[in-house]
Structures are given as structure tokens and as C-alpha cells.
Amino acid sequence: MIIVFGSINLDLVVMVKRLPHPGETSAGPDCQTFAGGKGANQALAARRAGANVTMIGAVGNDSFAAPALANLEAASVDLSALRRLEGATGIAMIGVESCGENLIIVGSGVNARVSADWLAGRLAPDVTLLMQAEVPLAQVSRAMDLARTAGARVVFNTAPATDVEVAQLAARADVVISNESEAADVAAALGLPGEPAAYAAAMAASGRTAVVTLGGDGVLAHDGTTLITVAPPVVEVVDTTGAGDAFCGAFAAALDRGANLALALAEGVAAGSLACTATGAQSSAPAAADIARLAATLRVQQN
Numbered sequence: 001m002i003i004v005f006g007s008i009n010l011d012l013v014v015m016v017k018r019l020p021h022p023g024e025t026s027a028g029p030d031c032q033t034f035a036g037g038k039g040a041n042q043a044l045a046a047r048r049a050g051a052n053v054t055m056i057g058a059v060g061n062d063s064f065a066a067p068a069l070a071n072l073e074a075a076s077v078d079l080s081a082l083r084r085l086e087g088a089t090g091i092a093m094i095g096v097e098s099c100g101e102n103l104i105i106v107g108s109g110v111n112a113r114v115s116a117d118w119l120a121g122r123l124a125p126d127v128t129l130l131m132q133a134e135v136p137l138a139q140v141s142r143a144m145d146l147a148r149t150a151g152a153r154v155v156f157n158t159a160p161a162t163d164v165e166v167a168q169l170a171a172r173a174d175v176v177i178s179n180e181s182e183a184a185d186v187a188a189a190l191g192l193p194g195e196p197a198a199y200a201a202a203m204a205a206s207g208r209t210a211v212v213t214l215g216g217d218g219v220l221a222h223d224g225t226t227l228i229t230v231a232p233p234v235v236e237v238v239d240t241t242g243a244g245d246a247f248c249g250a251f252a253a254a255l256d257r258g259a260n261l262a263l264a265l266a267e268g269v270a271a272g273s274l275a276c277t278a279t280g281a282q283s284s285a286p287a288a289a290d291i292a293r294l295a296a297t298l299r300v301q302q303n
């Protein structure tokens with residue numbers, strides 16, 4: 001089973017012709033609200049991909065809490081360990097331009113007060129602990145310690161932060177997932193080569209599986225012996241928000257059910273690609289059957 005320890009947000013999304021530069025304003029039509037947060041998005045993606053998922057995080061006691069949780073509740077993600085704290089639910093203000101590219105500003109709210117203590121008694125060797133860097137890194141670090149003691153597998157997505165502390169956490173995970181720019185930052189912080197395949201091989205040489213998502217170029221990964229690449233399908237991109245989260249959730253769900261790395265990567269790429277075809281980070285998270293169908297058509301290379 002999968003436990004996600006991470007953020008829960010309400011996303012306030014405006015579609016704009018062009019994203020603003022600093023000091024500029026870009027206007028669009030109605031603001032749309034969607035459930036979001038990297039933790040919640042990945043929990044939902046893993047659940048839709050077929051895993052049993054527990055979400056551990058926090059919402060506030062404001063009116064944003066219910067819509068932020070609605071999709072997780074509807075999908076039967078286990079929320080029994082979730083905390084409802086005095087304060088504001090996390091929010092993300094998101095601009096999406098016509099090519100699908102986005103710009104995100106996060107107000108952390110109670111996500112800044114999550115505690116690894118909430119994982120107590122829940123970690124075991126059959127658990128995949130899936131985390132991101134959108135909650136306090138000290139708590140992610142403590143959660144990694146608890147997982148190590150319990151024998152649970154740690155899958156760590158370095159998004160959205162790319163500072164030295166994130167790189168140090170990346171170097172402790174069993175599986176680390178980064179996009180290209182995050183991977184370059186982790187590489188720089190750890191003194192590793194910055195080119196994606198060389199970075200992944202260097203990370204894998206120290207005992208972990210390293211995955212680099214390459215946007216429109218698919219994904220590559222190294223597990224210490226093999227470099228695997230997966231080419232993406234052609235899809236009509238509407239909104240890339242949450243595509244990385246869909247990848248992480250579906251990928252973790254595949255690993256959790258015992259799939260090999262190549263299949264898990266193909267399913268992650270299929271989920272991430274399908275997630276780009278609709279607005280909103282969670283609305284587009286695909287179901288297991290759709291993921292499997294598309295994954296079977298993808299070109300996987302192993303060297």
C-alpha cells in the first residue's frame with residue numbers, strides 16, 4: 001500500500017494568453033477552483049491507478065478544506081490520519097497559458113505545520129512512502145528516518161524545491177524522481193554530472209533508482225545496472241499542471257504492486273501524458289485501464 005505524506009491545496013486557476021513576467025499583470029476569464037497540492041495530486045493519481053492509498057497531511061478549518069479534499073474522498077483514499085488544523089488550507093494561485101505552460105504561487109497555510117509524528121505506527125515493509133518537497137523538509141527528513149527503521153520503501157519527488165536540503169533528501173531515498181531542472185540542481189548540490197542520463201547513473205551508483213522526467217521527451221531512469229528511456233505518446237496538451245504528479249502517482253502505484261521499473265516508467269509516462277489533456281491537476285488523473293492501454297503502446301529502451 002501507498003502512504004502519501006505531503007501537501008493538500010486548493011488551486012485557483014486562471015487561463016491567460018501569456019504568463020506575466022515580474023511586474024506585469026495578465027488577465028483571463030473566470031477563476032476556476034480545483035483540488036490540488038502535490039501530495040494530494042499524487043495520492044489521487046496513485047489511487048486512480050489502482051493502489052490502496054492513505055493520505056497524511058493537513059487542511060485548515062476554512063471553507064477551502066472541503067473542496068480540497070473532495071476528489072480524495074470520492075476516490076476512497078484513506079483520510080483517517082488527516083489533520084484538520086486551526087488555520088488556512090494551502091492554496092496555489094496558478095496561471096495557465098494557451099500552450100499549457102503554467103506559473104504557480106503557493107500559500108502553504110497549514111501544510112507548513114504537518115508532522116512526521118502522524119506517520120507513527122503506519123510504516124511497515126509492505127508500505128511505499130511517497131513524498132514531495134512541498135511540506136517542511138525537516139519533517140520529510142524525519143519521515144525518511146521512520147521509513148528506514150520500519151523497512152518501508154521511500155519514493156521522493158524533489159518538486160517543487162531545488163535547494164541543497166532537497167538534494168540531501170534525494171540522496172537518501174530509495175527512488176528519487178526529478179524533472180530536468182530539479183535534477184540539474186540536485187546534481188550541482190551533490191557534485192554530480194548535470195546531464196540527465198549521467199546524473200541518473202551517478203545517483204544510482206550510490207544505491208538508489210533515479211528517475212528524470214523530460215516533459216515532452218518522456219522519461220529516463222537508472223537503477224544501477226540499466227538505463228531505461230520511455231518515449232511519450234503524442235497528446236493534445238491543454239494544461240501541464242499536475243502532469244508530474246500523475247507520473248509520480250501512477251509510477252509509485254506500479255512499483256507498489258510489484259511491476260518492474262520499465263513497466264512502472266511506461267505507466268507513469270502514460271498517466272502524465274493523459275493528465276495534460278484537461279484543465280486542473282486532479283480532474284485529469286487517469287484510471288488504471290486507460291494507463292495500461294496507453295502504456296502498452298509506448299517505446300521503452302533499455303541499455
Ligand code: RIB
Nearest residue numbers: 009036037038092242281
Ligand atoms: O504540481 C501541481 C501542484 O503544485 C498544484 O496542484 C498546486 O497545488 C501546487 O502544489
